[in-house]
Amino acid sequence: xxxxxxLLAGLEFSTLPQQLVNGILLGAIYALIALGYTMVYxxxxxxxxxxxxxxxxxxxxxxxxxxxxxFTQAGNKQDSSPGILILMLxxxxxxxxxxxxxxxxxxxxxxxxxxxxxSLITAIGISLLLQYGGQLFLPSSPPPSISDKVNxxxxxxxxxxxPADSALLAQAEQLKAKxxxxxxxxxxxxxxxxDSFNLSPVGKELRTASQDAERDYRNAIxxxxxxxxxxxxxxxxxxxxxxxxxxxxxxTWLVMKTTAGRAMRAASLDFDAxxxxxxxxxxxxxxxxxxxxxLAGAGAMMNASFLxxxxxxTFFGMLPGVKAFVAAVLGGIGNIPGAVLGGILMGLAxxxxxxxxxxxYKDAIAFIVLIVVLLVKPGGxxxxxxxxxx
Amino acid sequence: xNIQFSWKHGLIALAVAAAIGCNGGDSTATTPTVENKGTExxxxxxxxxxxTAEGNKxxxxxxxxxxxGSLTGDQKPWGEDSVEGAKMxxxxxxxAGGINGKKVExxxxxxxxxxxxxxxxxxxxxxxxxxxxxxxxxSGHTIQIAKSAFDKGVPVVAIGATKTxxxxxxxxxxxxxxxxxxxxxxxxxxxxxxxxxxxxxxMTDNKQPYSQYLSKTFGDKFKALGGxxxxxxxxxxxxxxxxxxxxxxxxxxxxxxxxxxxxxxVGPIAQQVRQAGLKDVKLMGGDGWDSPQLLTSxxxxxxxxxxxxxxxxKEDRPAVKTFLDAYKKGHAGKEPGTxxxxxxxxxxxxxxxxxxxxKSLDSKSLIEAINETENFAGVSGTITxxxxxxxxxxxxxxxxxxxxxxxxxxxxxxxxxxxxK
Numbered sequence: 001x002x003x004x005x006x007l008l009a010g011l012e013f014s015t016l017p018q019q020l021v022n023g024i025l026l027g028a029i030y031a032l033i034a035l036g037y038t039m040v041y042x043x044x045x046x047x048x049x050x051x052x053x054x055x056x057x058x059x060x061x062x063x064x065x066x067x068x069x070x071f072t073q074a075g076n077k078q079d080s081s082p083g084i085l086i087l088m089l090x091x092x093x094x095x096x097x098x099x100x101x102x103x104x105x106x107x108x109x110x111x112x113x114x115x116x117x118x119s120l121i122t123a124i125g126i127s128l129l130l131q132y133g134g135q136l137f138l139p140s141s142p143p144p145s146i147s148d149k150v151n152x153x154x155x156x157x158x159x160x161x162x163p164a165d166s167a168l169l170a171q172a173e174q175l176k177a178k179x180x181x182x183x184x185x186x187x188x189x190x191x192x193x194x195d196s197f198n199l200s201p202v203g204k205e206l207r208t209a210s211q212d213a214e215r216d217y218r219n220a221i222x223x224x225x226x227x228x229x230x231x232x233x234x235x236x237x238x239x240x241x242x243x244x245x246x247x248x249x250x251x252t253w254l255v256m257k258t259t260a261g262r263a264m265r266a267a268s269l270d271f272d273a274x275x276x277x278x279x280x281x282x283x284x285x286x287x288x289x290x291x292x293x294x295l296a297g298a299g300a301m302m303n304a305s306f307l308x309x310x311x312x313x314t315f316f317g318m319l320p321g322v323k324a325f326v327a328a329v330l331g332g333i334g335n336i337p338g339a340v341l342g343g344i345l346m347g348l349a350x351x352x353x354x355x356x357x358x359x360x361y362k363d364a365i366a367f368i369v370l371i372v373v374l375l376v377k378p379g380g381x382x383x384x385x386x387x388x389x390x
Numbered sequence: 391x392n393i394q395f396s397w398k399h400g401l402i403a404l405a406v407a408a409a410i411g412c413n414g415g416d417s418t419a420t421t422p423t424v425e426n427k428g429t430e431x432x433x434x435x436x437x438x439x440x441x442t443a444e445g446n447k448x449x450x451x452x453x454x455x456x457x458x459g460s461l462t463g464d465q466k467p468w469g470e471d472s473v474e475g476a477k478m479x480x481x482x483x484x485x486a487g488g489i490n491g492k493k494v495e496x497x498x499x500x501x502x503x504x505x506x507x508x509x510x511x512x513x514x515x516x517x518x519x520x521x522x523x524x525x526x527x528x529s530g531h532t533i534q535i536a537k538s539a540f541d542k543g544v545p546v547v548a549i550g551a552t553k554t555x556x557x558x559x560x561x562x563x564x565x566x567x568x569x570x571x572x573x574x575x576x577x578x579x580x581x582x583x584x585x586x587x588x589x590x591x592x593m594t595d596n597k598q599p600y601s602q603y604l605s606k607t608f609g610d611k612f613k614a615l616g617g618x619x620x621x622x623x624x625x626x627x628x629x630x631x632x633x634x635x636x637x638x639x640x641x642x643x644x645x646x647x648x649x650x651x652x653x654x655x656v657g658p659i660a661q662q663v664r665q666a667g668l669k670d671v672k673l674m675g676g677d678g679w680d681s682p683q684l685l686t687s688x689x690x691x692x693x694x695x696x697x698x699x700x701x702x703x704k705e706d707r708p709a710v711k712t713f714l715d716a717y718k719k720g721h722a723g724k725e726p727g728t729x730x731x732x733x734x735x736x737x738x739x740x741x742x743x744x745x746x747x748x749k750s751l752d753s754k755s756l757i758e759a760i761n762e763t764e765n766f767a768g769v770s771g772t773i774t775x776x777x778x779x780x781x782x783x784x785x786x787x788x789x790x791x792x793x794x795x796x797x798x799x800x801x802x803x804x805x806x807x808x809x810x811k
Contacts, residue, residue: 015641022633029631141466141503142681143654148661148689156665197584197788197803211586215645218670222643234665237633303630309657309687310630313464319628354634359624360596362634 011356017161018231019355020348025237027347028244032299033324034331034339035251036100036292042268042334043288045116049123050103052321053130054096054293058300059312060138061095062088063146066305071147080152085305088150089243092301093294100293101286109282134314148308153235161229172220179217182210236306247298248340251291255336260287268334326370332383341381345369438779440561443543445753446521453489453751455480455741456497456515457734458525458535463503467681468527468730472549473498475726475734476524478716483742489751494742501531509534516542521753522745522760524737527730529553529600536563545757547737550700550730552677553600557780562757564780566736566773568807570600573676573698574607575810576786577648580696580803582615584788585672587646591639592622593632593659595651604650604676611810620644625655632659636666647671652678657687664691672696680728682798684791695791701729701770702787702801713769729770736768783807 033055040048065088071080107126111119134140148154186206190196193203255261266274267284275281296317303320304310323346331342349369353362373381448454457476460469480496488494497520499511508531512523516539523539526532527550536559539546548556548565552573557563581587590612595601609619620642623635636659639647647663649656660673673695680699684692703714703725713735717726726732743766744759745751763775773782785806789799 012638012641015637018637019634022637025633026631141462141464142683143464144683145657145687147686148691154665156667158667195802208586215586215588218643218645225643232667234633234662236665307630307658308661308689308691311654311657311687315628320630351634354623354638357638359635359638363626 014227014229015355017229019351021231021233023348023351024344025241025347026351027327027344028241029299029303029320029343030324030327030346031340031343032244032247032295033320034328034343035248035336036296037325037328038331038333038336038339039264039288039292041328042336043264043285044108044112044119046108046119047123047325047333048103048108048289048292049120049321050107050126050130051292051296052317052324053127053134053314054100054103054317055296055300055321056130056134056312056314056317057099058092058096058297059304059310059316061092061297062301062304063144063312065091066146066150069150071150080150082152084150085152088305089298089301092297094297096297096300097290097294100289100296104286104289109285131314131318138314140313143311143313145309145311146305150305151236151308153239153306154308155235157233157235157238159231159233161231162227164225164228166224168220168224172217172224175213175217175220178213179210182206182213186210236308240302240306243298243302247295251295251336254291260284264288326367329380330370330373332380335380335382338380338382345381438558438561439540441540441543441757443541445543445545445757446516446519447753448492448521448751449519451492453492453494453745454497454518454520455494455738456499456512456518456520456523457738458499458501458508458511458515458523458531459734460503460527460531461498461500463507465503465528467728468550469501469503471726471728471731472525472527472734472737474717474721475731475736476738478720479735479738479742481720482716483739489742489746492751496738499525501526501528503528505530505534508532509538511535512538516544520544521751522547522741522756524734524741525549526551527733529556532556532563533559536560539563542753543757544753545741545760547741547760549733549737550677554603561761561780564760564763564775564782566733566740566768566770566782566784567700568784568786569781570603571607572784572807572810573786574604574609574650575611576788576805577674577676577696577698578608578611578615578617579805579810580698580788581646581648581672581674582612582617584803585646585696587672588617589620589642589644590617590646590648591620591642591644593635593639593647593649593651594622594624595627595655596624597627598651600678601650601652604678605648608648608650625651625659627652627655629655630658632662633666636663636668640666640668644671647673649673649675650678651675653681653684653687657684657689657692660688660691660695677729679791680799682727682794685794685798688791692791693793696788696802697791697799699729699787699789699799700784701732702789702799704797704801705787705804709767709769732769736770736773740766740768740773 036051040046069084103126107122108119111122189203189206193199255264263279263284266279267281304312327342327346328339330345331338350362353365457473459473460466476496480494484493497515497518499515501508501511508526512535515523522545523535524547526535529551532548532551536546539562540560545562550567551565552567552570554569554571592605592609594605613619621639623639625632625635649659656675656679675697677699679697713732714725740763744763745756748755748759761775766773771785775782785804787801788803790802792800
């Protein structure tokens with residue numbers, strides 16, 4: 001019975017608050033994509049496997065938009081503005097929305113009267129078509145990425161929960177003088193050296209002295225900070241989270257308060273009855289695809305520009321797509337709050353596993369959570385328990 | 391350097407996922423996976439088999455030599471550069487009169503950045519009658535070429551394949567680059583002695599045996615020197631958020647971070663490391679960083695980091711200058727973008743020099759002559775294969791990442807083969 005204490009002893013509780021924050025930030029993106037899966041499923045009872053590829057196209061749209069503003073690899077444009085980011089977001093959302101509607105119109109609608117498995121296979125076909133066909137006309141060799149210059153929010157917000165040991169900090173500051181002194185001596189010597197990696201013996205000695213002093217100083221600072229607790233929010237990711245929340249609020253309003261939303265809910269309840277009541281089912285479905293795909297576009301744009309340097313290729317949407325799909329199932333597919341909950345839980349599960357020291361198994365454990373949830377509650381956390389055949 | 395993308399049963403995985411309604415665990419099956427870069431540290435020792443097949447003979451007045459490169463797909467920059475380098479070597483030889491009055495003809499095969507493609511291309515070249523094959527850059531591709539060539543008794547000179555046990559395929563395989571057992575220790579030595587680092591954290595790409603092995607060789611040497619590896623964090627190719635891993639590393643207050651993966655993930659990691667507040671931590675890596683794309687994916691965050699490479703355009707050696715002058719003449723004044731042009735040139739020239747010394751113009755004599763190579767003066771350094779089982783002791787260069795205006799990778803320090811261990 002010593003396993004549990006051993007396990008707990010290995011945990012570093014000082015990083016827990018930060019990891020919880022990381023998990024929520026990560027989960028927000030999953031949630032955004034999961035909404036697309038869940039909305040389409042809610043209305044059509046179809047799992048839109050091409051959703052991840054819509055996400056991929058959203059990232060490419062954001063990339064091309066950024067290029068059109070001069071943020072290319074060769075370009076040396078340095079300053080961006082929030083306006084450019086908002087424009088990139090709107091363009092990505094619009095393009096993805098239209099792509100979603102087109103996929104529905106030309107791939108799924110002709111299949112609608114066929115058995116559901118036919119639509120499902122079509123969805124897989126569209127997914128593969130975009131992944132491999134996309135390589136013909138989208139730049140992917142080598143994979144490009146959005147310039148880090150696009151994102152003007154590169155700093156971070158630090159929230160100190162517990163201050164550093166001021167006595168130790170003061171002690172550390174005393175070492176600073178030595179750092180400055182030895183560094184000055186080394187810099188002086190450097191002037192007479194060929195370069196900093198082929199030093200004369202004297203230069204080497206001075207460099208070692210400077211490095212030692214700096215190390216002592218840094219170690220002292222680290223020691224003072226040992227019990228301090230600071231949560232760091234990268235600005236870009238905070239913006240991602242805020243945007244995600246805003247989009248979700250808009251979505252809830254759209255679904256719950258508008259006529260289109262009511263029509264959508266009616267169609268998801270009973271397709272035929274809704275059309276008998278005078279609802280144009282085709283419009284409702286197109287609308288659903290537009291909204292779901294636009295959300296994926298927003299997620300893709302934010303993922304590709306705020307997490308700077310992320311490589312974009314035609315398989316960009318696969319991993320997030322799969323994880324978001326799992327999130328949707330976890331929350332109860334067809335259920336909108338469920339998708340958000342599932343997304344956040346997936347994000348948290350992933351970072352918690354890393355926090356516990358099992359980073360090697362992070363995906364495995366996230367999926368084990370899924371299996372357990374589905375065994376206990378087959379409909380997902382917020383879903384109905386009615387068994388659905390897919 | 392070696393990436394091999396294998397889209398394993400992607401369709402099947404998806405179909406299965408569809409059939410059971412919910413499945414996500416198979417995501418790995420369809421994402422690019424890099425195989426190879428051996429995980430076992432088998433120092434290529436003796437016991438190499440010699441191919442028994444007769445090989446090809448030169449017929450007529452033209453000597454056919456083949457090169458396999460990734461002319462399409464993800465590794466296009468490396469493939470193109472290596473073929474350009476090979477063309478230069480052949481043209482120079484032909485301009486100087488060829489071999490015994492016979493001209494050399496370079497036949498090109500496209501591996502399409504895939505192992506299967508490399509195999510097909512090699513077999514096509516062999517059936518076309520080439521007496522030797524140059525290539526590839528990626529170890530995973532080169533292994534396929536080596537296997538096909540073994541059956542036909544044709545020699546292979548690899549360009550950038552660093553997988554340690556590659557040359558165990560047979561006596562017909564040799565290379566012109568260093569091996570993975572070398573570059574990890576080089577970076578460890580540089581980090582400890584030149585940068586003065588003592589507490590280094592590792593970040594390893596768990597999907598890439600190359601990265602796993604490089605992290606291991608780096609860590610072992612760094613510890614042997616007296617440093618501490620405070621933590622190793624794992625991620626996977628294709629991952630975009632690294633905040634979880636970075637938070638764990640940050641808690642250990644490292645002064646250096648060794649990123650053994652490929653540039654596609656290293657860039658975003660560098661940016662997120664800086665955003666997480668680790669401003670002063672030095673970043674380092676292996677030859678998987680060698681792509682100008684690193685500057686876009688890493689942005690300002692990657693500048694001032696160091697990695698290990700085979701060769702550098704800015705090296706102060708006459709051979710490099712001669713090579714660059716000749717290269718620029720044929721390429722509108724442009725310098726090669728990656729190191730693979732120089733290595734491709736070296737591999738080709740080594741084979742052609744061996745051909746001059748071969749007893750007769752056939753594959754079998756060529757294999758013998760290649761293995762007898764001693765003190766061949768290549769652009770990337772002197773290459774000796776005799777007595778080294780196809781793995782020449784090579785020098786490694788540590789370069790610093792600088793803005794494109796300064797030439798992306800700026801040469802900092804060279805390590806000779808005997809300086810390590």
